[in-house]
Amino acid sequence: MSVKPTVLKLGGSVITNKEKTLTPRLPTIERLAKEISRANISPLILVHGGGSFGHPLAKRYRIKDGFNGKVSQLLGFAKTHEAMVALNKLVVDALIKEKIPAVAVSPSSFIMTKSERIHSFPFEPLTKLLQLGFVPVLFGDAVFDLDKGFTILSGDQLIAYLAIHYKAERIIVGVDVDGLFTGDPKANKEAKLLNHVTLKKLETLMQQIGEAKVTDVTGGMLRKIQEMIPAVEKGVNVLVVNAAESKNLYKALKGERVVGTVISRS
Numbered sequence: 001m002s003v004k005p006t007v008l009k010l011g012g013s014v015i016t017n018k019e020k021t022l023t024p025r026l027p028t029i030e031r032l033a034k035e036i037s038r039a040n041i042s043p044l045i046l047v048h049g050g051g052s053f054g055h056p057l058a059k060r061y062r063i064k065d066g067f068n069g070k071v072s073q074l075l076g077f078a079k080t081h082e083a084m085v086a087l088n089k090l091v092v093d094a095l096i097k098e099k100i101p102a103v104a105v106s107p108s109s110f111i112m113t114k115s116e117r118i119h120s121f122p123f124e125p126l127t128k129l130l131q132l133g134f135v136p137v138l139f140g141d142a143v144f145d146l147d148k149g150f151t152i153l154s155g156d157q158l159i160a161y162l163a164i165h166y167k168a169e170r171i172i173v174g175v176d177v178d179g180l181f182t183g184d185p186k187a188n189k190e191a192k193l194l195n196h197v198t199l200k201k202l203e204t205l206m207q208q209i210g211e212a213k214v215t216d217v218t219g220g221m222l223r224k225i226q227e228m229i230p231a232v233e234k235g236v237n238v239l240v241v242n243a244a245e246s247k248n249l250y251k252a253l254k255g256e257r258v259v260g261t262v263i264s265r266s
């Protein structure tokens with residue numbers, strides 16, 4: 001690909017109400033679609049998280065643990081994937097309404113993991129889509145696993161993998177907080193937003209988090225950021241931005257100044 005793509009993740013906590021199972025935040029999805037349309041970035045790869053669609057079902061049926069041999073769990077896998085497809089449809093519908101040529105790309109239909117890590121990823125269809133000018137919309141999904149039968153593939157693992165393969169210009173991660181903090185901003189008023197974090201600083205932070213569990217704001221932030229490290233090591237900059245706030249995503253996509261955290265190699 002001649003032009004390096006932007007890889008954008010819309011966090012599940014932004015596009016769904018995490019407190020209520022299977023509850024989308026439709027006005028937010030529509031607003032984000034408008035912001036993406038206005039920014040007019042190409043090539044663009046979009047990935048969204050599971051929020052209250054994927055996670056409660058995945059948890060209830062222990063999909064991440066792998067297949068336990070019971071038919072009831074197969075149904076659980078089917079329901080988890082179905083919920084993600086339903087959320088994906090809401091996102092794709094909103095994008096198409098804003099005249100973005102968005103195409104749903106379902107990870108479980110072509111990606112295989114091995115012990116929860118991406119093992120095979122046939123890139124041809126996705127590359128063709130991007131070359132033609134489409135915006136592929138992938139998502140964290142229940143996928144088939146060589147060792148465990150099946151598992152959950154997070155959108156975060158996906159974006160890092162995609163960014164490395166396509167030598168992405170940057171990764172933008174839209175979450176529901178202002179970025180990475182020195183502590184939990186919701187619990188600790190002293191917590192400070194980190195505007196720029198190098199890999200070295202990130203390692204130190206990880207150790208602190210490991211010991212004191214201070215910055216794991218959403219419960220998933222630490223895991224999300226850890227997944228970004230291989231991409232950052234390869235020189236891809238990551239911008240974590242609050243996509244729950246109007247115009248932030250637009251500004252991030254346009255490269256304008258925006259409150260958030262940049263993670264870079266040095």
Ligand code: IP8
Pocket residue numbers: 012048049050051054055058080084139140141142152153154155156
């Ligand atoms: O929200 C998980 O994706 P994530 C998707 O990006 C499912 O971690 C199915 C729980």
